[in-house]
Every structure is written in C-alpha cells, then in structure tokens.
Amino acid sequence: MNVTDKNAHQATPIISAHVSRIIGYINGFVLTTLVGVLGVFTNTANICVYVKMGLSETTNISFFAMSISDLLVSLSAAVAQLTYNPPVSEMKLPSGAPLSEIGMAACFIMFPGMGCSAWITAILSLERCLCISTPLRVKEIFTPKRILIIILITVTYQSVFIFVLFLDPGPPYDVAIQTKSHYFISSFSAPSFVCFFVVLVSTTVLVVRLKQNVEWRNEAAKQSNQNSESSKERKAARNPVTLGRVMISAVSFST
Numbered sequence: 001m002n003v004t005d006k007n008a009h010q011a012t013p014i015i016s017a018h019v020s021r022i023i024g025y026i027n028g029f030v031l032t033t034l035v036g037v038l039g040v041f042t043n044t045a046n047i048c049v050y051v052k053m054g055l056s057e058t059t060n061i062s063f064f065a066m067s068i069s070d071l072l073v074s075l076s077a078a079v080a081q082l083t084y085n086p087p088v089s090e091m092k093l094p095s096g097a098p099l100s101e102i103g104m105a106a107c108f109i110m111f112p113g114m115g116c117s118a119w120i121t122a123i124l125s126l127e128r129c130l131c132i133s134t135p136l137r138v139k140e141i142f143t144p145k146r147i148l149i150i151i152l153i154t155v156t157y158q159s160v161f162i163f164v165l166f167l168d169p170g171p172p173y174d175v176a177i178q179t180k181s182h183y184f185i186s187s188f189s190a191p192s193f194v195c196f197f198v199v200l201v202s203t204t205v206l207v208v209r210l211k212q213n214v215e216w217r218n219e220a221a222k223q224s225n226q227n228s229e230s231s232k233e234r235k236a237a238r239n240p241v242t243l244g245r246v247m248i249s250a251v252s253f254s255t
Helices: 002-008 017-053 058-084 100-133 144-167 180-254
Strands: none
Touching: 017 058, 058 100, 058 144, 100 144, 100 180, 144 180
16 A cells, blocks of 8 residues: 555656757757857957957957857857767777766866956956946046056956966866866856856945936936026016007107
C-alpha cells in the first residue's frame, strides 16, 4: 500500500530526456552560437565605425571600449557553446585533453569581459546624468584623458583575474576548485552589482532632473504666455483711450 502511494505521488516529466537533450542542442549549438557569431560581426562593425568617427569625444571612447569588450564576450561565448556541450566536449585534442577545457577557458575570458562592459555602462550612465544635472561642468569632469584612464584601470582590474583564473587552477580547467568561485565573484558578480547600483542611482537622478527641467520650461512658457496676453490686453485697452483723446483734441481744435 505504501509502495502504491509512493508511485502515485511521483512526478512525471513533461518531456522525455531525449527531447530535453535535443532542445539543449538547439539552444547551445544553434541559438546561442548564432547570437555569439552575430555579436562578433556587429561589434567588429562598431569598432570600425568609431575608429572612423575618431576618439576625441568621451562617448566615442566609451563606446569603442565597450565594443571591444562585447566582441571578446561574443567570441568567447560562441567558442564555449561549441566546445563545452556534448558531443563536441567529449572529443579529444591532439594532446589528449578534452575539448571541454577550451570551453571552460573561454568562460574565464567571457565573465571578466562582461565585467568590463558593466563598468563602461556605469561610466556612460553617470556621464549622461551629469549632462543633465551639471551641463556646464560635465566637460570639465569627464575629459577624454580621464575617461581613458578610468577604462584602462577597469581593464587592468579585470585582466588580473583573467591571469589568476588561468594560472591558479591550471589544467584541467573543467575541474571545480574552491577558489574559483571567489575569482568569479571578484571579476563578474561584484563589478556587476556595483555598476548596477551606479546605473540605478544615476538613472533615477536623471529622470528627476529631466522632470524638473520640463516643469521649469512649462512654467516659463506659461509665464511668457501670460505676459504676452497681459501685454495684448494693455494694448487693447490703450487703443480706445488714445482714440478718445484724439477725438477730443479734434473737437476742441474745430471749435
């Protein structure tokens, strides 16, 4: 009786393991790889465009650096999906190592690259916020040299963890070690959280300042319209008085 009750309460899967495996192949080898390859081409085009436009403006420098970072992320994501999923991951390199190690090594590049993109997104968001909050001083705060220095600092920070991720665990890279989680937190999770907070605060301030500017413009336009209407009323009231004076003067002159 107990066995029957246990069998009755067992959850049956919605799809079979074979169908789930096919969906995983389509997601990994077709969709994700296609998006990664598309990202490689689009970011390469973006890099060429920003080089043609020149890197004298701070926004061009930031978008150029973000295109390079996204290019590395897209390329590493495509390589990781192609080599880390079976049956390709079960193939062997000439050295005898499985191809899954290449996929894990690509992940070591992908996550720090995403961290660089997060830092640059925060810089762009903060710059747009200051353009509205302090439009006269934003060019003094964000100069091309300062933006370049900030980006190089973030790239150096992320590159340190790329080297540490490769050197500390060592091959095989698909083996889980205790310190690997700390490296991923420092290179991806922590920067993403900080940048998300910066983007959230700067976007909130930007929206508030834009709303205040719109209200100020509407109030200024309303006062301008009121002044214009009052001026027209004074002119309309002044015309009959002037006409009356002219008529009185004419009558007096004739008499």
